[in-house]
Amino acid sequence: MRDRLFIIVAGAAVGLLAVILVMQGNPVNMGFCIACFVRDITGALGLHRAGVVQYLRPEVIGLVLGAFATAFYVKEFRATGGSSPVLRFILGMLMMAGALIFLGCPLRMVLRLAGGDLNALIALPGYVVGVWLGTYFLRRGYTLGRSQEQSVVSGYAGPFLAIVLLILLIAAPAFIFFSEEGPGSMAAPVALTLGAGLLVGVLAQRTRLCTMGAIRDIILFKDFHLFYGFAAIFVVALVGNLFTGYFNPGMEGQPVAHVDSLWNFLGMTVVGFAAVLAGGCPMRQLILTGEGQGDALITVFGMMAGAAFMHNFGLAGSPAGVSPAGQWIVIISLAVLFVIGFGNIKARASAGKGKIAKAS
């Protein structure tokens, strides 16, 4: 009961902070968007050259460092890794690809919905279908294998990189790209965004808040624990948007969004599917990175590579919609996810019992 209250408080804090960050300058319905922010960081480092989405987002830095400090304090920091790094890297890429088709990670999907963006209402069932596809494989014994103990150097790599990004943000050397227009130029003050990231990092580390786990655990176990946090994000952001005048229901003309419903749906199917196979949504990967998990850090690297790939080749969605090449990426991503899913089913004691349903 106490745990349930805590995760609701954590979700509510995320929803409230998201509204405040938008009021203070973040793009609308983008108080938090882990995929967007990791993409912006990728651009700021010059790994993609989409001039409108380049910024070293302090929220991401704060999430990793907040989780790191908390994990360290409660003695949950542990350097681990080595569980299918290549596949995790690819899953990170695919998760980012799907998110950049829809224009948002699952967290931003919830925030877009709370802002009245009805395109997110189409993406949500797509996301659920993706998570359900992932659970199909989990039930049949899908695993990326065990992680191993790693050296502490490996565990500190993620928090160290976060500090490097923070120094680069403050020093702002000429080789770092900062958008002068577009979403990348819209940001709440550094102290506020960094503080929000740190706070959510602490809360998410303690509660294990995960936008994928919220849906997955209902499908697998009828366990609503994580869903309470997910729902709290939506409810508080919705109320906050209503009070501050950011609630604007409709499909057309929504901020940093497009109306290609099929691709909104399928883009989030890719994200949900990839998140289950990778063991966490984009935000959760940042938290686990802070806890010293190399398997999560490599997934984040994959997300960065995915962002570079999607923007360098013009595949990402835009307010104009999804290009034919971007549509192919969605199809290819789904195919790759099925290959990874089927290719990593290991026999469990009771796996294979019962009727095997068709995969698609």
Add this chain to the structure above:
Amino acid sequence: MAGVVDCRGLSCPEPVIEARQALQQASGGSVTVVVSNAVARDNVTRAANSMGWQVNVEEDGEDFKLSITK
């Protein structure tokens, strides 16, 4: 079937799936589940409690040994 379910190095939901299967097969008696992270410790404990089992957690070096009984 009492026994030890070794979930070290696995991250959730895999330890929960393994533990639930073991508990369902055992249906009573005692089952030991070994996990290597706090998330798995908490999630397996919650799952076992919801299935009506008692859980006793012991720290075993860096790992956790969950003695689950009904």
